[in-house]
Amino acid sequence: xxxxxxxxxLVALLALAASAQQRPKITGISHLAIYASDPxxxxxxxxxxxxxxxLPDPENPQGVRYALSATQFIEVLxxxxxxxxxxxxxxxxxxxxxxxxxxxxxxxGWKTPAHVTxxxxxxxxxxxxxxxxxxxQFVQPPAHPRPVDAPNAIGHHIIHIGxxxxxxxxxxxxxxxxxxxxxxxxxxxxxxxxxxxxxxxxPDGHDWLEYMLSGGPGAGIPADMTxxxxxxxxxxxxxxxxxxxxxxxxxxxxxxAARHDQAPKIGLDGKYQFNLYDPDGxxxxxxxxxxxxxxxxxxxxxxDPAE
Numbered sequence: 001x002x003x004x005x006x007x008x009x010l011v012a013l014l015a016l017a018a019s020a021q022q023r024p025k026i027t028g029i030s031h032l033a034i035y036a037s038d039p040x041x042x043x044x045x046x047x048x049x050x051x052x053x054x055l056p057d058p059e060n061p062q063g064v065r066y067a068l069s070a071t072q073f074i075e076v077l078x079x080x081x082x083x084x085x086x087x088x089x090x091x092x093x094x095x096x097x098x099x100x101x102x103x104x105x106x107x108x109g110w111k112t113p114a115h116v117t118x119x120x121x122x123x124x125x126x127x128x129x130x131x132x133x134x135x136x137q138f139v140q141p142p143a144h145p146r147p148v149d150a151p152n153a154i155g156h157h158i159i160h161i162g163x164x165x166x167x168x169x170x171x172x173x174x175x176x177x178x179x180x181x182x183x184x185x186x187x188x189x190x191x192x193x194x195x196x197x198x199x200x201x202x203p204d205g206h207d208w209l210e211y212m213l214s215g216g217p218g219a220g221i222p223a224d225m226t227x228x229x230x231x232x233x234x235x236x237x238x239x240x241x242x243x244x245x246x247x248x249x250x251x252x253x254x255x256x257a258a259r260h261d262q263a264p265k266i267g268l269d270g271k272y273q274f275n276l277y278d279p280d281g282x283x284x285x286x287x288x289x290x291x292x293x294x295x296x297x298x299x300x301x302x303x304d305p306a307e
Contacts (some may be wrong), residue, residue: 021107023180024100025204029158030092030139031065032236033075034282035083039064041279042076049255049276050238050284051152058119070145072158074236079280084181085227088234090127091133091161091209093202098124098140108113108178121146131170132219134163154246154255154286155238158198159305162210164233166219168198171211175200184208187268187297195297206305231281239289239305243272270295 006057046052048065049242055074057063067073079088098116105128106112116126122142130136136299150156165171175181180203188196200212212233240246243264250256256276264274270291271290276284292303 235283
């Protein structure tokens with residue numbers, strides 16, 4: 001007959017196993033981590049033009065955070081040797097429990113580190129590879145994140161990030177099948193002959209990941225892809241109530257001293273957009289929270305993010 005101690009241990013083990021099978025909430029985007037070949041130029045772009053607050057990097061002492069809010073930022077890291085045209089290090093998502101997410105993925109057979117890492121700011125995080133080898137972090141923000149003073153930011157909400165994807169089905173097995181991301185919108189320049197963009201919204205919020213299906217078959221960065229082209233694919237988007245108004249503000253305050261599109265336009269998704277590019281070509285897409293025109297290709301199948 002089991003002893004009281006062994007029964008207690010069994011109950012604890014069963015509870016641990018049950019918790020490992022439950023995916024913690026994924027609430028939105030944490031950050032995009034990119035490389036900079038010229039840190040001074042990157043600082044000018046992200047502070048003077050984008051208007052983000054420069055902060056120390058609790059994950060990497062060689063990095064810098066350019067924060068738009070207490071829980072969203074762009075992480076800028078030194079350009080490593082042999083990077084070639086690549087300027088993307090990783091994408092990152094905010095979760096309610098980093099350890100819970102690590103246990104969940106491990107229980108599902110995904111390769112995970114043995115433990116989470118604690119940042120200098122009290123955050124917890126770990127990193128895995130998605131099916132195409134893209135680095136993905138899951139970040140549990142500090143219990144009481146410090147407010148960010150960025151009054152001149154062109155926006156305070158990163159509503160989506162995107163990167164080069166080759167195999168939609170393989171990525172869906174991870175992001176949709178394992179993590180619970182939900183369809184939001186898809187489209188293409190020559191739709192229905194070809195789908196170029198697939199938006200997948202987080203399961204417990206409204207931020208999304210955009211597959212940029214421009215790499216053709218295979219894996220990795222195509223040998224003929226330029227840094228500028230890759231920077232268009234590996235991008236992030238800041239939400240705006242009105243992109244035309246935000247554009248006018250940038251123009252009137254002399255903050256268009258970076259490479260940028262000629263003017264705002266309405267994209268195939270029916271939302272106003274305006275693109276700027278950092279010194280290494282990473283695209284910042286200012287985008288309206290809501291469509292002002294009928295979207296091409298697919299209706300929106302989930303609620304929009306909000307300010």
